[in-house]
Amino acid sequence: MLLIYPPISKPCEPPIGIARLAGALYANNTGFDVIDANIEGIYWLIKNTPSLGDRWTMRATKNLDVNIASIKNGHAFKNMARYKKAVYEINRLLIVSQPGQAIKITLTDYEDKALSPVNSHDLIYAACNFEKNPFYVYFSHRLKNILEKKDYKTIGISINYLSQALCGFSIIGFLRQNYPHIRIVIGGSLITSWMGNKGLDNMFGDLVDYIITGPGEIPLLRLLGKDIKQGIKPAPLYDVFNRDPYLSPGFIIPYNTSTGCYWGRCTFCPERAEGNRYIQTDPLYAVHELSDIIDHTGPCLIHLTDNAVSPAVMKALIKNPLPAPWYGFARANKDLTDMDFCMGLKRSGCVMLKLGVESGDQSVLDMMNKGIVLEDVVGALENLKKAGIGTYVYILFGTPYESKESARKTIDFIAKNHKNIDFINCAIFNLPLNSPDARGLEIREFYKGDLSLYGDFIHPKDWGRLKVRRFIEKEFKGHPLIKPIIQRQPPFFTSNHAPFFAISQGKVC
Ligand code: SF4
Structure with a gap:
């Protein structure tokens, strides 16, 4: 096949x-x-790409091989301006x-x-x-x-x-x-x-x-009419890919230890709305399998693609460090407030954690069933920074529970913790049509089409998309302590390339 x-x-x-x-x-x-x-x-x-004759395109064409090489040999990651130039020039050729x-x-x-x-x-x-x-x-x-x-x-x-x-x-x-x-x-x-x-x-x-x-x-x-060997989940195979062309400084192995999410309760989450079942591979088995894959393929980075790497998998990683750096999504729970735990993660090869913080207002977090406490998030960010693990924080504006005042609390939270936040992803809430958040809301069409998974809604606190968008652009992105974090977001590749800045500089930002 x-x-x-x-x-x-x-x-x-x-x-x-x-x-x-x-x-x-x-x-x-x-x-x-x-x-x-x-x-x-x-x-x-x-x-x-046909050459249009404009200067930018001509420069992008001329520099193409050098730009690709600088991403693949890692030089671009030593300097954000150089990286951005390389990526924007490659992208220019796709645009034109x-x-x-x-x-x-x-x-x-x-x-x-x-x-x-x-x-x-x-x-x-x-x-x-x-x-x-x-x-x-x-x-x-x-x-x-x-x-x-x-x-x-x-x-x-x-x-x-x-x-x-x-x-x-x-x-x-x-x-x-x-x-x-x-x-x-x-x-x-x-x-x-x-x-x-x-x-x-x-x-x-x-x-x-x-x-x-x-x-x-x-x-x-x-x-395909195959008799399936029960009980054995085969390891993913990476030899089938030509490892050379990917735009990264080496071969990245994406690997998941689970499907679904072990928490699975956030009201706004598409995973929950779709009813995806949580299936976790035995943590120790997963870590050993991953180590074997690393020995076999020699990757430059492991991308754990789990919706949230479970505490059990983290503990297995701490006991059995990987022979390659890794990063992935984690929940900012109590474990990360333990400095020894964070140091263990660092020794296990962890170079960056992506944390869904979503809001700086505890009441909003509680209403969305996020299951995290802001005090713990502060502790986690501090510990991760001290341990030398990069932090990539996800923020979500415009949920049905949020008001402009709540959104301002998010700004305050990020500003107060700016020294411990390396990267931010800031998004406007899209309402999954099957989520509990959709109940009781007046829904409008978001994307025209019978396959759309999201809807727009009349915001119960007069905090609609347009107002949220303006707020993000002016107040959030314009904040003097937040702006520098936004500016170091790797364009296009975002969190997929962020760990390389940590690795190449021997520290995070
Ligand atoms: S932790 Fe993330 S993946 Fe899990 S339910 Fe919440 S939003 Fe969804």
Whole structure:
């Protein structure tokens, strides 16, 4: 079988979903190949960008190889200005690859003004008009080439982000028209969310033969008629990716020890709204498996992709340090207020933790069932800083529980703790349609389309999106103690590249 990962997603590491499927297929003696059409497609576009003649584009074209090299050899991470220049210049070539205004491609996004990725009719249109896709020349040649050599019976497309949906369906349309005998299977986290939230059957008609939701390993093996070895969860496989092209200073291994979330109670959380079950691999088993993978692949960084790395996994990591640096999402709970625990994390290889703090107002946190105490967050940030672990704090403005006064408390909280915060991600709340937060609110359409997972709402405290947006731009981002934190956010790659600043400087910011 052939597994395809369509454009666009961050081109800095291989996709964990495909690595897991590859591991399962390999363990069950099934032949397969993998195409990361995201990284291949991005390179194809930036190498084939027509020169517009403007200075910025000419400079970006001239510097392309140097810029890519500086990200891959790590020099760019020694200086934020150099890094930003390299990334913006590479991105410039993607922007100008689409001379009209209709399609905008960046290192992290794909936007088509005429087609929406949350409208099933538009996805079908993209499939039926695949030759209009900007990646068409790349993927048609690539797929023709490989399909001439091998007789695949099944092709799987993994769609995880909205930015992959239109390109993913264009690839499906191309395959369906030219290779109608090949069975097409789709899966991935976006497909899972659609099927879970909308409770729909195959809304894509004849384009797709099977839709797999949730972790795809077992359903895919069943579909291929394999006897599954019970009780053994195969390790993900990374050898199937060409490790050279990814835009990072070395090969990053994404790895998850769980699916769902061990807390799973935050009212605003899509994980909860979708009812995703929490499944945790035995922590000690996961850590040993990861160590074996590291020994085998020699990565520069481990990206733990769990929604929240559980305390049990952290304890297992402390007892069994990894031979490579790692980072991931954690909950700012009591464990992190223990300095010894944080020092243990540091020795385990932890270089950065992402913490969902969301609000600086305890009553807002309580109403959203966040299950954290601001006093503990302060302690955690202090300890992590002392231990030399980077902190990446997530803030969420505009929840139904928040007022402008609450939002100001968030500013105060971040300002007071600014010395212990290395990076901030600040977002405006999107209301998951199935979340408990949606009850009792007047909902309006957010994205036009039958596949939209989020809604807009009349804010009960007159704190709507427009006001929140203005507040963020003026008061939050303009705050003299917060501004420098915002300015060191790595553009496009954000938290995926942030750990390299910690590693390359031997300290965090
Ligand atoms: S901790 Fe994060 S992933 Fe878990 S329920 Fe809360 S928001 Fe969702």
